[in-house]
Amino acid sequence: MKPPMLLPDALVMLDYVGIAVFAVSGALLAAEKKQTLVTFIFFAVVTGVGGGTVRDLLIGAPVFWVHTNATLLICIGAALGVWFLSRRVIAERALLWFDAVGLAAYATYGASKALRYGVAPVPAFAMGVITACVGGIIRDVLANEPSILMRPELYVTAAALASGLFVILALFGAPPALAALVAGLAAFSLRGAAIARGLSLPAYNR
Secondary structure: OOOOOOOOHHHHHHHHHHHHHHHHHHHHHHHHOOOOHHHHHHHHHHHHHHHHHHHHHHHOOOOOOOOOOHHHHHHHHHHHHHHHOOOOOOOOOHHHHHHHHHHHHHHHHHHHHHHHOOOOHHHHHHHHHHHHHHHHHHHHHHOOOOOHHHOOEOOHHHHHHHHHHHHHHHHOOOOHHHHHHHHHHHHHHHHHHHHHHOOEOOOOOO
16 A cells, blocks of 8 residues: 555644653553663553554554654653652652543544545544553553553543544544644543543443
8 A cells, every 4th residue: 555645743743742641651650660760661662652553553554663763762761751750749640641641642643644544434433542542551451450441430432532533523624733633632621521520431230
C-alpha cells in the first residue's frame, strides 16, 4: 500500500503529547513501586509506545518509533524527569491525571492515523481505542496491578468517546485539528469526571 501523506503538524504534536504523558505515567508507577532507574525507563518506554506499536502492526504502517530517535528520547526523558523529582512533588493522583491526558491524545491520534492509512471508519475507531489503552494494560500487567480494563470507573469508554468523535467529525468534513481538539477535550472531560467523582458504567449483576 502506498503510504498516505503526512499527518498535519497539529496531530503529530498530539502524538508526541500522548507518548510523553503515557511515558510519565509508566515512570510514575515505577516510582510508586520504588524501582531502579532502568525499570523507570523500561516502564516509560513500554507504556509510551505499546498501544501505537500494536496499532501500526494492525494497519500495516511502519512501526512509528523504529525509524526515529525522538520517540525513545521522549520516553527516556520522561523517566529521568520522574526519577529526579522528589516524591513530595508528585501528587498522590498524578498518575491518573497524566494517564487521562495521554488517553485523550492517543485515542484521537490513533483514529486519525488509521483513517489516513485507508482503514474503514469502524476499524479506525477501534484503532484509536487500542492506541490509547494497550500501553496502560501492558504497564499494569507488568507491575502486577489491576488492569485498567477491570477498574470500575470510566476508562475505555473515554478512549472510545475520543476515537468515535474524531472519526465522526472527520467523516463530516471537519478540519483535522478542530476534530482532534473537540474529541480530545471531550474524552479528557469524561475521564476527569470519572477520576474526580468515581463515575462508572453499570456492572453486570445477574
